[in-house]
Amino acid sequence: MSILVTGGAGYIGSHTAVALIESGHDVVVIDNYSNSSPDVIARVEALTGATIPAYTADIADRQTVTRILKDHDCDTVMHFAGLKAVGDSVAQPLDYYRENVAGALSLFEAMQAAQVRRCVFSSSATVYGAPQFLPFTEDHPLAPASPYGWSKLMIEQILRDLAISDPDWRIAVLRYFNPCGAHPSGQIGENPIGRPNNLMPFIAQVAVGRRPHLDVMGDDYDTSDGTGVRDYIHVVDLARGHVAALDLIERETGWNAVNLGTGAGYSVMDMLRAFEKAVGHPIAHKIGPRRPGDVAAYWADTQTAEARLGWRAELGVERMCEDHWRWQQSLIASQAEPSHPVGGGL
Ligand code: NAD
Ligand code: WQD
Numbered sequence: 398m399s400i401l402v403t404g405g406a407g408y409i410g411s412h413t414a415v416a417l418i419e420s421g422h423d424v425v426v427i428d429n430y431s432n433s434s435p436d437v438i439a440r441v442e443a444l445t446g447a448t449i450p451a452y453t454a455d456i457a458d459r460q461t462v463t464r465i466l467k468d469h470d471c472d473t474v475m476h477f478a479g480l481k482a483v484g485d486s487v488a489q490p491l492d493y494y495r496e497n498v499a500g501a502l503s504l505f506e507a508m509q510a511a512q513v514r515r516c517v518f519s520s521s522a523t524v525y526g527a528p529q530f531l532p533f534t535e536d537h538p539l540a541p542a543s544p545y546g547w548s549k550l551m552i553e554q555i556l557r558d559l560a561i562s563d564p565d566w567r568i569a570v571l572r573y574f575n576p577c578g579a580h581p582s583g584q585i586g587e588n589p590i591g592r593p594n595n596l597m598p599f600i601a602q603v604a605v606g607r608r609p610h611l612d613v614m615g616d617d618y619d620t621s622d623g624t625g626v627r628d629y630i631h632v633v634d635l636a637r638g639h640v641a642a643l644d645l646i647e648r649e650t651g652w653n654a655v656n657l658g659t660g661a662g663y664s665v666m667d668m669l670r671a672f673e674k675a676v677g678h679p680i681a682h683k684i685g686p687r688r689p690g691d692v693a694a695y696w697a698d699t700q701t702a703e704a705r706l707g708w709r710a711e712l713g714v715e716r717m718c719e720d721h722w723r724w725q726q727s728l729i730a731s732q733a734e735p736s737h738p739v740g741g742g743l
Contacts, residue, residue: 399423399469400643401513403456403504404478405449406433408587409519409576409632411441413475415585416636418445422643425469426451427462428478432590440584456500459507466511473515473646474508475639476501479548482594483523483690486545497548498555505559514566516556517642522574522628522656522695524550532698535572535654542690553654560652567646574628574658574697576635578717579724586724587632597629597717600669601725604676611680613665615687618694624665626694628658631712631720641706658697659710668714675718 400417404410405426411433414424418441426438426449438451450469454461456478465471479497480486486493508514525533526540541547553570560566577597579586593599602608616623638657645653663671673680702708 398472399425400473400475401425401427401462401466401469401471402475402477403427404433404476404519405441405451406430406435406437407477408433409573409635410475410477411437411585412580412632412636413477413639414441414449415444415580416633416640417475418447418449420640422640423469424449425465425471427454427456427465429453429455432480437585444580444582444584456504459503459510462504462507463510466507466513471511471513473517473643474504474513475517476504477519478504479519481545483543483545484594486543486548490544493544493548494551497545498551501552501555505555514563515568515646516566517569517571517639517646518552518556520549520553520570520572520654521546522572522658522697524553524572525695527692528695531694532660532696533656534698535656535701557652560650564650566652567650568652569642569646570652570654571638571642572654572656572697573635574630574656574695576632577629578631578633578712578720580633581720581723583720583723583727586721586728588728596627596665596668597672597721600672600680601721603682604672604678604680604722605725605729609681611669611682612685613669613682614685614691616684617687620664620694622664622666625691626662626664626696628660628662628696629668629714629717630658630710631717633720634659634710634712638702638706638708641708644707645705653705655701655705656697656699657702657708657710658699659713660697660699662694662696663714668718671714672718672722675715675722
């Protein structure tokens with residue numbers, strides 16, 4: 398039996414492919430490479446020693462996905478593929494609903510056609526919206542603040558209804574908090590196309606000299622130092638959480654939502670200082686206005702993950718910054734070699 402990883406060349410999918418293979422699973426990847434490069438698959442193969450059947454395909458291509466599921470005798474889909482920029486989703490909502498929601502519908506139809514009823518889905522803490530209480534438990538009210546967040550919640554709902562319609566479905570909806578860091582080898586990591594939206598890749602690009610300074614977006618929040626607080630989670634821990642989710646859906650049928658975070662909040666200035674320590678020199682920053690739509694602080698309640706997955710995050714902020722920095726440096730080195738293809742998710 399194999400696991401089909403959609404978006405397996407992307408940031409989180411590639412790290413999860415490594416973790417799955419290291420845990421003895423066979424992995425098949427489909428990716429349309431809209432935000433990544435086939436070179437990532439070669440790197441995952443080199444890291445693991447495995448040969449990965451990888452298809453250039455869109456999740457919306459139902460016939461192709463059905464055929465791949467059948468040809469590889471897949472029993473599970475880990476669904477990472479999709480668009481993820483919150484700001485873009487506000488500007489182009491139809492793209493987000495088509496790519497994420499319609500894409501997922503087509504994928505789930507392919508799964509039904511191939512009689513594959515195990516699914517692990519990449520959801521996001523963004524489904525909670527503004528905190529009514531903290532930490533966010535899985536039963537916190539759901540009120541996304543962007544089309545991206547709504548697309549995640551709509552897919553969660555589709556999966557919930559599928560589980561009601563047919564008790565054979567086994568579904569884990571994983572709500573990620575703020576993934577960062579990279580594989581300790583420095584071979585795979587996040588490489589956003591254009592100006593990074595997220596804090597950690599932005600800090601890394603300033604540290605390496607690609608950008609002049611970090612704009613700290615607001616220092617007048619009701620937090621310890623006035624800057625925004627988030628629950629940053631190392632992507633390697635996140636990847637392990639997916640392996641643990643396989644055991645959950647092996648044990649139980651139905652729909653399960655689980656937060657994947659560390660349970661601890663760090664401010665923008667905390668992360669900047671931690672990155673400076675990893676790099677060994679100061680990183681330029683300027684205090685700017687708040688980013689519209691941002692909330693002051695949120696972090697995960699991790700009790701469900703501990704109880705249901707037997708999983709907890711192990712890697713702290715120091716490792717997140719060290720590994721992110723190692724990756725950022727190797728990326729610069731590889732970009733200096735013109736023959737080396739570099740894509741968005743490499
Ligand atoms: P990513 O962009 O690096 O990876 C997504 C991959 O899917 C890319 O390789 C891309 O080429 C591929 N893809 C996109 N649309 C596709 C389609 N229609 N068909 C086939 N392949 C397609 O993003 P990521 O950070 O690895 O995120 C993975 C998932 O996790 C996404 O669903 C994202 O919404 C979710 N998520 C990410 C974060 C985060 O901060 N990175 C947080 C919460 C949830
Ligand atoms: C973190 C903190 C910013 C950039 C987003 C999505 C969420 C999830 C993870 C996908 C905030 C501050 C940021 C910068 C800054 N993704 N910041 N300067 O907004 O918590 O979450 O990514 O599902 O859905 O919304 O993450 O990294 O953008 O911001 O000061 O240049 O860093 O204000 O306090 P966010 P982020």
